[in-house]
Amino acid sequence: MPNVYFDSLKTSDATRRDHIYDGSIFLTAPAPTVIALCDFARTMIEAALPAGDPRTAQFNLPVTEFVNLIGPLKSSFTNHPRTKELLRNLLEEFGCDLERTYFDVPRLRVATHGGYLTAGVGYAYRPHRDIWYSSPVTQVNWWTPIYPLAEEQALVFYPSYWAKAVSNSSKDFDYDEWCRIGRQQAASQIAVDTRKHPLAQEAIPADAEVRLVTDAAATICFSSAHLHATAPNTSGMTRFSFDFRTVNLDDLTAGKGAQNPDAAASGTTLGDFIRASDFSQMPVELTRQKLMVNQ
Numbered sequence: 359m360p361n362v363y364f365d366s367l368k369t370s371d372a373t374r375r376d377h378i379y380d381g382s383i384f385l386t387a388p389a390p391t392v393i394a395l396c397d398f399a400r401t402m403i404e405a406a407l408p409a410g411d412p413r414t415a416q417f418n419l420p421v422t423e424f425v426n427l428i429g430p431l432k433s434s435f436t437n438h439p440r441t442k443e444l445l446r447n448l449l450e451e452f453g454c455d456l457e458r459t460y461f462d463v464p465r466l467r468v469a470t471h472g473g474y475l476t477a478g479v480g481y482a483y484r485p486h487r488d489i490w491y492s493s494p495v496t497q498v499n500w501w502t503p504i505y506p507l508a509e510e511q512a513l514v515f516y517p518s519y520w521a522k523a524v525s526n527s528s529k530d531f532d533y534d535e536w537c538r539i540g541r542q543q544a545a546s547q548i549a550v551d552t553r554k555h556p557l558a559q560e561a562i563p564a565d566a567e568v569r570l571v572t573d574a575a576a577t578i579c580f581s582s583a584h585l586h587a588t589a590p591n592t593s594g595m596t597r598f599s600f601d602f603r604t605v606n607l608d609d610l611t612a613g614k615g616a617q618n619p620d621a622a623a624s625g626t627t628l629g630d631f632i633r634a635s636d637f638s639q640m641p642v643e644l645t646r647q648k649l650m651v652n653q
Contacts, residue, residue: 360517360584362570371453375606378498378581379616381520388575391448396504396575398444399435399466399600403504406431413505413595416474428468428479435466435600442637445602449634452577458607460631460640469511469588469597477550482590485516488582488603490526490556492533492623495615496605497582504598505574509589511597512569513578516562516585523620524585528556533625556623583616605631610644 360381366374367386374384386392406427407415416424435441441464449459468480476482489495501513531554539553562585569589570578580586582603591597605628609615629645632638 360520367452369453371455371459371606374453374579375498375609375614378579379495379614381517381581381584381616383515383517383570383584384577384579385570385572386452386577386579388573389448389451389577391444391451392502392577393575395441395444395448395464395600396502398440399504399598402431402435402438403466403598406434411595413598416470416596421475424470424475425479432466432468432479436463442632446634449604454604454634455606456635457633459604459634460607461602461604461634462627462630463632464600464602467597467599467601469591469599471591471594471596473590481555483586483588484555485514485524485558485562485585485587486526486556487524487585487621489618489621490528490531490623491536491627492531492625493582493603493627494605494610495581495583495618496610497615497627498604499578499580499582499584499601500604501578501580501601502576502599503572503574504600505595507571507573507597508593508595509569509571510593511591511595512571512589514587514589515568515570515580516566516587517568518566519562519585520583521617521619524562525559526556526620527559528620529622530554531556531623533623533627536625581616583618583621603627603631604634 360383363382363384365387366384403412445461445464450456469482470480488499626645628640631640
């Protein structure tokens, strides 16, 4: 069973990565740079949605209007230059080598209450591993709630499946096709998400769930190979969170990373990653490789 490390900011990034490749999860209390990024995200959220608590805006809007507001908000947050700057500060506080660390731009996630929106820009992720979506096994996932979490809004992990293969449809997932088609369709997916997500093809029992319930601006770091999902939100409020991913260049070139028990996706997400120090792209020669160890 993987371990959970609490408030390990003093742990070196190299040590943290090694533990994460072995399945451990790192949970860190709100740190100053994470709070700053949450504050920036919250300002954008509150400006984009009608007056009042944005976590209850869904109850006052038709779902199509909600989507029309959330879609541009998500894009603005991801592509804003200040978002990248704040993320660089965050990585520096966590001890990452900015010259050797590459990240993909943060994405704002929205999980509405009661099935109001579970597709497209509010897609509710079913149990999956990021490596099913063509992510490298060297990837570290970073996830942060922007407002305090309730149990019904938490990120769900299935740690007993860390080394256990799950029958899934990742062999049908091609990242290049996803970039050309899937991402473009997000805003049009409202009632049902018809995009080709890689899905588990066997039931994952509820008693395998572990939910990490945290304060706003806490950080959860875990491997791209962990099986995880979005909890069905019945909290009475929309959940807002952001996440991003990092790879360390030395680990990538050395072939280090987590195990791959069951992923068979095509392509690689590495072309999305930029260097933390200057936001330059990942070297092209690396994006041409499918760097997955123990495949």
